[in-house]
Amino acid sequence: MNTLIVILEKYSMGEGVVVSLFSMLIVFLLLLLLSIIITLLKYIPFKNDVASAEKPISAGAENNTVVSSSVADEEERMVAMLVASCLAKDEIDGDVKVVSVERTK
Secondary structure (H helix, E strand, O other): OHHHHHHHHHOOHHHHHHHHHHHHHHHHHHHHHHHHHHHHHHHOOOOOOHHHHHOOOOOOHHHHHHHHHHHHHHHHHHHHHHHHHHHHHHHOOOOOOOOOOOOOO
């Protein structure tokens, strides 16, 4: 504790303010530099996959809707499993494992 008092007596309040302002200036300059670098990233050319860009789109648009509904169904199942496990965990002292999920109407 005595060493802390000795260290604090060496520096005045004005010197502490100068050090704080200088430290904040360094932080803001680094943030500005990072912002400039991120802004310049959009000007870097990236390699485009020409083969996939020229590929014709087939008449399989209906399949995409099936896939998206399948993904939504999987998300609903995952949410149902999480909710069921959370509710079961409140009542059971131990590990909980959800075996299956079925939709009821």
